[in-house]
Amino acid sequence: MKEYVLDEPLTEGFLKFLENFGTVRFLEQLRKPYFSFEKALFISIKGFVGDSTVEVRYKKDFQDLMGDYVHLLLYYYDQGERGITALKGHEDTLKKKMKIRLDPLPGNGT
């Protein structure tokens, strides 16, 4: 588990962006509006809209591959629609690496 301190507070717009990449849960009626983001095999993120810190958990098997994923999410969020396409491209590359790791036979990942 890692806690990230962001440059600015999280917004609902960022949650909309996250919906393109995994499951977002948003409980807005609470004292602080809570969200979670879950992407199977990749990562889970928990935090509150309006806060500048998020709690990030990496999946144990691919922890090393996922180290930059949060940074990629934040970087491509700023790029709008173009960012969504670009990040999906990154994800495809990561998935290939994961596949090789899960089944390291010649020919896999190509």
Added chain:
Amino acid sequence: MNSEQKDEQNPLIYLNNAATTWPKPDAVLEEVTQCLRQPLREPGRTTGNGSRDYPSAAREALAAFFHAGPAEHFVFCQNATDSLNLLIHGFAKKSRMPFHTITTELEHNSVLRPLTALEKDGITRLTVVPFTDNRVNPATIKKAICEDTRLVVMTHGSNVLGSVQDIRQIAEYLHANDIFFIVDGAQTAGHIPIHLSDIPVGAFVFTGHKALFGIPGIGGFFITEPEAVRITRQGGTGTDSRELTHPFAMPMRFEAGTHNYPGIASLYAGLQFITSTGQEAIERKNRDLTHGFIRELKNIPGVTIYNENPDLPVVSFNITALDNHEAGFILARAYNVILRTGLHCAPLVHERIDGGKGCIRASFSYFTSRDECSAAAQAIREVAESADSQVGSD
């Protein structure tokens, strides 16, 4: 907004006392300070007179508190886990042949892991008996006994379900059958009156940092038959220094190296605090808090309580529409309510009650207020209702 203003609006509600009690009585903090203000009085290790002879004073206090003696049979360790390791491995080392051990599904990993390690090494065969209605039926233990059963290790009070086990009946039967009985009293010591002179246990384990109001790093055990457990630690005792064999006399038989003096001082003061406040008064307050909290939780839709009538101030529950870790995260960060989530180091209990997913645990102490319990219950209500409405709208 500075942190002080934030605290005023959102005060900390600490409901994780089954892990470590907080806050500590002022007298405990003062005794620790007092202990460290002067050179330590370490018989055999200093020419000074120093402060109070805390180990001796605390042993006497423990003997009075648990109604057991001699005081020298109270041994100091780091905590309950440390004590259980010393006792379980020491007992196994004493046995020349592999033997059978019985334990229960209610146990903490401080019992399960040392026993599993012995089982993997082929030193013991392990039977784990189930619980029914939050308790282990003494008849289940009796039924599990084999010809080569030499050891039974079980908890006195479940850290998840808050149920106290009938150790007296079990102890009497095991004593009559020459089976060594180690009781893990980590959750009961301080919460309920324990008269060890009336219960023929082989050893009773306690920890200082929970209901005895000490600081972390101090615990120990009372042992009736020291010869049943082989010494696994050797070293300086401040006595018999010419002898290269570790002394057999109690309590140094099981204590090597310099004691945790601040820890022992805190335990001593914690025992005094309980005695002067009155254990009955503490127990009554905890019972009121626990059952008041349960009454409030029972009215919240989507909340499952795992034992609605606990003997100890421990309430385990889940919010149906939310993972326990997520619920704990929200309650801590948005409401400043500190609980414990997950498996509580007792994985077998959870296999039975929640499919191994874990749960949320609220646990109270003498210093918890009714208002804090109500505020925590209201926070849980808000989280449960919000999660439930979101699931409904998905």
